[in-house]
Amino acid sequence: MSTGAVARRLGVSPTTLRSWERRYAIGPALREDGRHRRWTPADIARLEEMCRLTARGVPPSEAARAALGAAPAPLPATPGARVTPGGPGTLPLGEVRPEARGLARAAVRLDAQAVADLLEAALAEFGLVTTWEEVITPTLHAVGRKWASAGERYVEVEHLLSWHVSAALHRIRPAPRRPDVAPVLLACVPGELHSLPIEALAAALGERGLPVRMFGAALPAEALRDAVRRTGPRAAVLWSQSRTTADGALARSVAGIEWGLRGARGHSALLLAGPGWDPRTRAPRTERLFGLRSGLEVISALVSPPADPTAPPPVPGPAPGTGAGPPEPAACGS
Incomplete structure (x- = not known):
């Protein structure tokens, strides 16, 4: 797998992976043409152990030594394989995109930079609506379920994730405003x-x-x-x-x-x-x-404005079962 794919799968930023490789010699076994990193299942397993230990508060240097000496079992190479680096702290996600799983892991580790990077990458790749429905919402629901079942624990995870989601949404630039549309x-x-x-x-x-x-x-x-x-x-x-x-x-x-x-x-x-x-x-x-x-x-x-520019915009009728009368004509607001 490429560095970007591994980062999304584990919920860390590519910068973090490169930093771990430089500082602690946890790097990929393969390189294509001497340049592109390719991570094997055994490499990914070591990173999983590194993530699990750092999520429990172990300093990165100690976590790296333990991960390198643990001779971890290889993981399946399929990108959608289920992995649980956080052990009992893993969020209950079910069947979701790998990007949602990576975002959940980063949130549990309180890795703010990774959360921000993963949100930015998902929005750039999938767009706002798909990212919201298939990456952000499943992760938020999983945090909520974990929080509800663990007392006051994981509230900090929800707050950190929510703050970064809100920040990512606010960074989305709107299109030029359509002047012929009411707010x-x-x-x-x-x-x-x-x-x-x-x-x-x-x-x-x-x-x-x-x-x-x-x-x-x-x-x-x-x-x-x-x-x-x-x-x-x-x-x-x-x-x-x-x-x-x-x-x-x-x-x-x-x-x-x-x-x-x-x-x-x-x-x-x-x-x-x-x-x-x-x-x-x-x-x-x-x-x-x-x-x-x-x-x-x-x-x-x-x-959306009507086809006839001189006609008033249509007013929606009552919701089914309201028993309301016919819709009234609309007019421009103040």
Whole structure:
């Protein structure tokens, strides 16, 4: 395997591998044309032992001596093979991409540089949506499961990983804004501090050139209502992670807000996102979002300008089962 593939598999940065080779003589047995490193299963097994020991707090120099003298058993050469360098500290990932497994190992080791490098490499290779769905989300869920089953342990892993995911999302440069599109308002409901999913949505909408008004975690109820009135968004997305923060009465009040000039009032489509919302929550002009990829398509369909530039944009109808009347015409916001 190449150095890059080994780094993704183990959850370390290529720079770390080169540093270990230079300092502790843990390097690949093969080189193609004398230049390109090629790591054998036995080489990778030694690195696994090095990772396992350093994750337990052993100094790298001592871990390297132990790994070199341990004569480890060879690993299967297939990239998707399951490896558990952290022993009992390994996160419960299941069947995931090798990049997710590497990210989890780096997070457990609290290797901040490796976490940042792996996130950057995954975003560059797969794009935001695939990286979020197939690399970041499985790792975050695994950390959450580990934290829930281990008391207060692994909270530091969740915090470090979340911080670096947020930083990586904020570094994504938006496309030029489309001036003919009304904004999308994004906010967590009052009391909700888990904002990473709508940070990912904000970054993905920005990539499409769609204007976003991002208010982040735990926006107070009255501030949320004021923000809707003042910005006149085409859609408002409310995120709730748990049933304790989801507020059906708040959703209904936001869905009923009118904005714009008198005589030309408009409404925002309300999109409820996150596992906290009760499926029975009903309000006019309200829909549910069930994932980043599908949510992007729903929002893009709502905010895209109509074919006739003189016609007002369509207002989505009520969610199934709401019993609401016909949709009202929209108007420009203030």
